[in-house]
Amino acid sequence: MKEPKIITIDGPAGAGKSTVAKEIAKRFGYVHLDSGALYRAIGYFCKLKGVNLTKKEEVLGAIKNINVELLPNGRVLLNGKDVTKEIRTPEGGVLASQVAQFPEVREFVVKLLREMAVGKKIVIDGRDAGTYIFPEADLKIYLTAFPEERARRRYKELKEKGFNVTFEEVLKEVIERDKKDESREFAPLKVPEGAVIVDTTGKSLEEVLKTISNLINN
Numbered sequence: 001m002k003e004p005k006i007i008t009i010d011g012p013a014g015a016g017k018s019t020v021a022k023e024i025a026k027r028f029g030y031v032h033l034d035s036g037a038l039y040r041a042i043g044y045f046c047k048l049k050g051v052n053l054t055k056k057e058e059v060l061g062a063i064k065n066i067n068v069e070l071l072p073n074g075r076v077l078l079n080g081k082d083v084t085k086e087i088r089t090p091e092g093g094v095l096a097s098q099v100a101q102f103p104e105v106r107e108f109v110v111k112l113l114r115e116m117a118v119g120k121k122i123v124i125d126g127r128d129a130g131t132y133i134f135p136e137a138d139l140k141i142y143l144t145a146f147p148e149e150r151a152r153r154r155y156k157e158l159k160e161k162g163f164n165v166t167f168e169e170v171l172k173e174v175i176e177r178d179k180k181d182e183s184r185e186f187a188p189l190k191v192p193e194g195a196v197i198v199d200t201t202g203k204s205l206e207e208v209l210k211t212i213s214n215l216i217n218n
């Protein structure tokens with residue numbers, strides 16, 4: 001295959017999408033677009049503004065005043081303020097999946113991402129990157145693993161960051177969020193047509209990177 005210009009990585013929570021996309025970007029010189037970070041920033045902004053997340057009109061009103069930037073070093077700016085740490089909490093994931101239900105919010109995010117990709121070689125991770133944002137992508141990957149393993153990874157990460165959570169809580173949150181992402185009407189999480197499914201259960205990050213590097217090089 002000639003070198004892909006657009007690589008999409010979709011899959012459920014904790015599959016390793018962001019970590020893999022970031023590393024692929026570094027090794028192969030791509031720009032990494034973390035689409036989940038945009039939903040997280042929007043959810044976080046709505047929470048700060050006291051917006052009722054079940055009321056679509058309120059959410060749409062709030063995002064009129066929002067500016068989110070993904071910096072090349074992976075930092076996320078919300079209206080000029082660095083919120084990278086604040087959005088990567090268990091609550092941040094729940095808020096993100098709530099605002100992500102609204103088609104208008106999704107259109108807003110998709111437009112931003114398509115603009116960010118113009119003229120660049122990109123690797124984008126998310127839920128609808130290969131199905132909806134870039135259906136024309138040259139290489140589509142669906143990264144997955146058993147829920148218990150994904151929850152174990154997330155739990156380890158959260159513990160290292162000092163969060164007071166139990167494994168059971170993390171597993172429940174991961175399963176509920178997956179269900180919500182898979183069952184929404186507009187651009188749900190599913191395996192994109194033509195995607196290569198990579199099951200990362202029991203595999204190290206390096207093994208997964210090797211599999212994906214082979215797909216890029218062949």
Ligand code: CDP
Pocket residue numbers: 011012013014015016017018019020153154157200203204205206208
């Ligand atoms: O973006 P996504 O929710 O899919 O996953 P992530 O935020 O990249 O988190 C995955 C976590 O699992 C990170 O702490 C990785 O170091 C770890 N991990 C992995 O990504 N891939 C493996 N094969 C094994 C562990």
Ligand code: CDP
Pocket residue numbers: 012013014015017018035036037039040093096097098100125126127128129177181
């Ligand atoms: O790292 P993790 O996979 O747990 O979450 P994330 O990629 O940061 O995404 C957080 C939430 O944003 C997901 O559970 C989805 O509800 C939503 N999202 C989405 O709907 N579409 C995307 N392309 C990316 C994220």
